[in-house]
Amino acid sequence: MGWGLRSLRPGPRRPAERPRSTRPAHKRGRACLRVPLAGADWPRRASLPAERGGAWGGAPMEVAxxxxxxxxxxxxxxxxxxxxxxxxxxxxxxxxxxxLFGRVPLRHAVLMQMRFDGQLGFPGGFVDPRDSSLEAGLSRELREELGPGAAPLSLAEGDHLGARFAETPQRLVAHFYAKRLSLEQLRALEEGATKAADHGLEVLGLVRVPLYTLRDGVGGLPTFLSNSFVASARQQLLQALGALGLVPEAELRRADAVSRKGL
Ligand SMILES: O=c1[nH]cnc2c1ncn2[C@@H]1O[C@H](COP(=O)(O)OP(=O)(O)O)[C@@H](O)[C@H]1O
Structure with a gap:
């Protein structure tokens, strides 16, 4: 499937087939946002700014x-x-x-995290009925997972890159945001993350994504992409790296292909 915008008609609802929850017990009972969102008085935006989200729907990266x-x-x-x-x-x-080694440009520092289930993902989580907006829910999750250092981040509608929705195994919309920080801000987040409520529980640690490919053609991003990622996190990473211009598209495609072929 390509990245193009698809029809919004979600089709007939299927019987619920919930997988066994891997969520920690203290969060399992938490209700998730089920309010009629179209009627909620959240701010709306007609479209994504071309320079931020334009490429989000267009990059034909494979999403099998x-x-x-x-x-x-x-x-x-x-x-x-x-x-x-x-x-x-x-x-x-x-x-x-x-x-790296005085010769390989690091380009950008991009943060992901090792989750409690052994998979890689991005900081964030479910939006809660008590959250006043998607971004308020995201900010709350970032504070839980990254600690008090995340409080001043204030992600906004303008940071929304795109959303992906699927009917199975449950009706879920996965929103994805990107925020550019200074290296000092990012380092402070990394240092403070061990003080987060979720540290050592839901979050085992932050990792930086290697954005380069080493001379052997395998080390760096291709090897990183062969890890196990939660839900759509791998696609989100590839899409965002392309859309934000952090890695050239040709290099991204190569790294994607090498990691799929087996290293
Ligand atoms: O990095 C990610 N990208 C996309 N989806 C994710 C990512 N991490 C978790 N998910 C999915 O998002 C939903 C919320 O999971 P998460 O573990 O983040 O929530 P929680 O922190 O509120 O318990 C789940 O369906 C999970 O599979």
């Missing part, structure tokens, strides 16, 4: 693992109505002028 999911804007996702759960995750990045 996503099955029947579709890509939509924030506004379109909010039109989906009741019965949909919304989750928000964010890619935090900073320009990073350093060179």
């Amino acid at each position: 693992a996503m099955g029947e999911s579709r890509v939509v804007s924030r506004a379109e996702a909010l039109e989906l109505g009741p019965g949909w759960r919304h989750a928000c995750h964010a890619l935090l990045y900073a320009p990073c002028p350093g060179r």
